[in-house]
Amino acid sequence: xxxxxxxxxxxxxxxxxxxxxxxxxxxxxxxxxxxxxxxxxxxxxxxxxxxxxxxxxxxxxxxxxxxxxxxxxxxxxxxxxxxxxxxxxxxxxxxxxxxxxxxxxxxxxxxxxxxxxxxxxxxxxxxxxxxxxxxxxxxxxxxxxxxxxxxxxxxxxxxxxxxxxxxxxxxxxxxxxxxxxxxxxxxxxxxxxxxxxxxxxxxxxxxxxxxxxxxxxxxxxxxxxxxxxxxxxxxxxxxxxxxxxxxxxxxxxxxxxxxxxxxxxxxxxxxxxxxxxxxxxxxxxxxxxxxxxxxxxxxxxxxxxxxxxxxxxxxxxxxxxxxxxxxxxxxxxxxxxxxxxxxxxxxxxxxxxxxxxxxxxxxxxxxxxxxxxxxxxxxxxxxxxxxxxxxxxxxxxxxxxxxxxxxxxxxxxxxxxxxxxxxxxxxxxxxxxxxxxxxxxxxxxxxxxxxxxxxxxxxxxxxxxxxxxxxxxxxxxxxxxxxxxxxxxxxxxxxxxxxxxxxxxxxxxxxxxxxxxxxxxxxxxxxxxxxxxxxxxxxxxxxxxxxxxxxxxxxxxxxxxxxxxxxxxxxxx
RNA sequence: GGCGGUGUAGCUCAGUGGUUAGAGCAGCGGCUUCAUAAGCCGCGUGUCGGGGGUUCAAGUCCCUCCACCGCUACCA
Numbered sequence: 001x002x003x004x005x006x007x008x009x010x011x012x013x014x015x016x017x018x019x020x021x022x023x024x025x026x027x028x029x030x031x032x033x034x035x036x037x038x039x040x041x042x043x044x045x046x047x048x049x050x051x052x053x054x055x056x057x058x059x060x061x062x063x064x065x066x067x068x069x070x071x072x073x074x075x076x077x078x079x080x081x082x083x084x085x086x087x088x089x090x091x092x093x094x095x096x097x098x099x100x101x102x103x104x105x106x107x108x109x110x111x112x113x114x115x116x117x118x119x120x121x122x123x124x125x126x127x128x129x130x131x132x133x134x135x136x137x138x139x140x141x142x143x144x145x146x147x148x149x150x151x152x153x154x155x156x157x158x159x160x161x162x163x164x165x166x167x168x169x170x171x172x173x174x175x176x177x178x179x180x181x182x183x184x185x186x187x188x189x190x191x192x193x194x195x196x197x198x199x200x201x202x203x204x205x206x207x208x209x210x211x212x213x214x215x216x217x218x219x220x221x222x223x224x225x226x227x228x229x230x231x232x233x234x235x236x237x238x239x240x241x242x243x244x245x246x247x248x249x250x251x252x253x254x255x256x257x258x259x260x261x262x263x264x265x266x267x268x269x270x271x272x273x274x275x276x277x278x279x280x281x282x283x284x285x286x287x288x289x290x291x292x293x294x295x296x297x298x299x300x301x302x303x304x305x306x307x308x309x310x311x312x313x314x315x316x317x318x319x320x321x322x323x324x325x326x327x328x329x330x331x332x333x334x335x336x337x338x339x340x341x342x343x344x345x346x347x348x349x350x351x352x353x354x355x356x357x358x359x360x361x362x363x364x365x366x367x368x369x370x371x372x373x374x375x376x377x378x379x380x381x382x383x384x385x386x387x388x389x390x391x392x393x394x395x396x397x398x399x400x401x402x403x404x405x406x407x408x409x410x411x412x413x414x415x416x417x418x419x420x421x422x423x424x425x426x427x428x429x430x431x432x433x434x435x436x437x438x439x440x441x442x443x444x445x446x447x448x449x450x451x452x453x454x455x456x457x458x459x460x461x462x463x464x465x466x467x468x469x470x471x472x473x474x475x476x477x478x479x480x481x482x483x484x485x486x487x488x489x490x491x492x493x494x495x496x497x498x499x500x501x502x503x504x505x506x507x508x509x510x511x512x513x514x515x516x517x518x519x520x521x522x523x524x525x526x527x528x529x530x531x532x533x534x535x536x537x538x539x540x541x542x543x544x545x546x547x548x549x550x551x552x553x554x555x556x557x558x559x560x561x562x563x564x565x566x567x568x569x570x571x572x573x
Numbered sequence: 574g575g576c577g578g579u580g581u582a583g584c585u586c587a588g589u590g591g592u593u594a595g596a597g598c599a600g601c602g603g604c605u606u607c608a609u610a611a612g613c614c615g616c617g618u619g620u621c622g623g624g625g626g627u628u629c630a631a632g633u634c635c636c637u638c639c640a641c642c643g644c645u646a647c648c649a
Contacts, residue, residue: 053648055648125647137648139648188647217576217577226646254649255649256649259649297643297644329642329643366585366586370579371642373586374585376584379584379598382585383598386597386598391612393611394608396608398611399608446587447587450596461614463612465613467606469606472607546609549609
C-alpha cells in the first residue's frame with residue numbers, strides 16, 4: 001500500500017529561521033502531512049538541522065564556543081519556532097548528533113565510489129599556515145587583477161563585479177589573520193554527475209512530472225552539469241570512510257553531500273527509537289513509497305538533480321523523489337527578509353502579541369507558490385479580521401450563542417420532515433463549496449485556504465436565508481432544525497480546518513460539545529444531502545467564546561513603524 | 574555577461590490555446606439584526622507592460638523592446 005515519506009529542507013544550524021523559511025518548506029509540509037493522516041494514509045514526516053560546513057565553524061569561532069554547542073543552540077532555537085507554529089515532525093534530529101548519520105554518509109560514499117561514480121582531482125588551493133587550514137575563496141582577500149581594487153574578495157570583486165579566482169591574486173591575504181597564504185596541492189573527490197546524467201538521470205528528469213517553476217530550471221541544469229566536489233579540507237564534518245584509496249587525512253564530506261543523507265539517517269534514528277531498527281527500509285527502499293521533498297527554490301538543484309543522482313549512484317535500491325513542491329521566495333513588505341539590515345519580524349515579540357494559528361493561515365494563504373510573494377502587515381490584518389474573525393469566528397459564535405440561549409446549551413435535532421428541504425437549500429442555494437484536501441494534495445495551499453473560507457461562507461448564507469431568529473417566533477420547530485443543520489456544518493468546518501489551524505479546529509470542536517480529537521473521525525467525505533450529519537444533536541455545548549480577536553489599525557501601524565525603526569537602527573541611517 | 578522569473582481591476586493575486594478575463598480585500602448602494610459594528614444581496618468598458626508574428630481562435634505559443642526581481646552552484 002502507498003505510503004508517504006515527507007521531508008522539509010534541513011534548516012542550516014547557524015541562525016534563526018524566519019517566516020520565509022516557514023512558509024516555503026515547513027508549513028505546507030505540515031498541512032500536507034496532517035491532511036493525509038486524516039485521510040487515513042500512512043505518513044512519515046522527517047526533519048532536523050544541517051550542522052556541518054564552513055559557515056558553522058566560522059559562526060562558532062566568532063561566538064567563541066565549541067561547534068557542537070553552537071549547532072545545539074540553533075537546533076534548539078529553530079525547534080522552538082517550529083513548536084510555536086505547531087509544526088510536528090515524527091523525528092527531529094541533526095546531522096552532527098544523529099547516531100546513524102556518519103556511518104550512513106560514509107556508506108553512501110563507499111557505495112558511490114565502489115560503483116565508479118567518483119573522480120579524484122588534484123587542485124591547488126590557498127593554505128594559511130598560521131590558521132593551519134585551507135581557505136575558502138571568500139576568506140581570501142587581495143588586489144583585483146582586473147581593476148586594481150585593493151580589497152577584492154576571493155570570489156568576486158565588489159568594485160568591478162568580476163568573478164575572481166583567489167589563486168590569481170598577486171598579494172593574497174588570509175581574511176582571518178591577515179597573513180599571506182601559500183599554495184598547496186590537495187586532492188578531492190568529485191561526484192561524476194555527467195556520467196549519472198547520461199546513464200540515468202537525464203531520462204528520469206525529462207520523464208518526471210515537475211511543478212512548472214521546477215521543470216524548466218532542472219532541464220536546463222542537465223545541459224551544463226559538471227562533476228561536483230564532495231570533499232573538503234576541514235575538521236568539522238563526517239570523515240571520509242577508512243579504507244578509501246588516497247590521502248584522506250584532514251578531509252571530510254562536503255556539507256551538501258552529507259546533508260540530504262540526513263533525511264535517511266534521521267529515518268533510521270526514528271526506526272531505532274521505535275524499537276524496529278529495520279523499519280526505515282520500508283520507507284526508503286520500497287516502491288510503494290512516495291517521497292515528497294518540501295523546499296524553497298534555492299534548493300531545487302540539490303533535490304531534483306544532485307540528491308537523486310546520489311541515491312541512484314549507490315545502486316542500493318533507494319526510492320527517488322515523487323514530488324518536489326518547491327516554493328519561490330517570501331519577502332517582507334516589499335523587501336527581502338534580512339536580519340543584518342533589521343528587516344525582520346522578531347518571532348518572540350510576534351508570538352507574544354499574535355496568534356500563531358492565525359499566522360499559519362495567513363502564511364499559507366499568501367504562500368509563494370507560483371512566484372515570489374510577501375508578508376504584508378495590512379494584509380495580515382485584513383486576513384485575520386475579514387476571513388478568520390468575520391467569516392469563520394463570527395459564524396461559530398452567531399450560531400452557537402443562539403443555540404446556547406434558546407436550547408439551553410444543547411444542540412437541537414433536525415426534525416425528519418425538515419431535512420430534505422433544508423438540505424436542498426444548504427447544498428443547492430448557498431454557494432459552492434469544495435474539498436480543501438483536493439487542493440492540498442495538488443500542493444495548492446493558497447487555493448485550499450480559500451476553499452476553507454468559501455465553505456464557511458456557505459453556512460453564513462444558509463443562516464441568513466433561514467433567519468432562525470424569525471422562525472423562533474413563527475415556527476420554533478423549524479428554527480431548531482435550522483440550528484441543528486448549522487451546527488453540523490460547523491462541525492465540517494472544524495474538521496476541514498484542522499490541518500491548517502489544528503488548535504482552533506479543536507477549540508471549535510469542543511465548543512460543539514465534543515470531547516474527542518477533531519481529527520478522530522478522519523477526513524470528512526464531501527457532504528451530500530441525506531447522509532452527512534455526524535450526530536452532533538444532543539451534545540452539550542462547551543463554553544462559546546470568540547476564536548480570533550480582531551487586529552486594529554493602530555496596532556498594525558505600530559508594527560510597520562517598528563519595522564522601519566529596526567531597519568534604520570540596523571543600517572545606521 | 575549568462576540563466577531564469579515576473580509584469581492581469583485601486584491593493585494582493587488566480588487564470589490545461591477556446592463562450593461576454595475571474596477571486597479576495599478596499600469602495601459604493603440596498604436588506605437584515607442571531608453574532609466579534611458581524612451577516613446577506615447587488616455594482617468592475619481592466620490598452621491582460623509596449624510592439625510584431627503564428628492560429629479559425631492568444632492573457633495563454635514565438636520574436637522583440639521596456640520595467641522590476643532572483644540565481645550564477647567552492648561561505649548551500
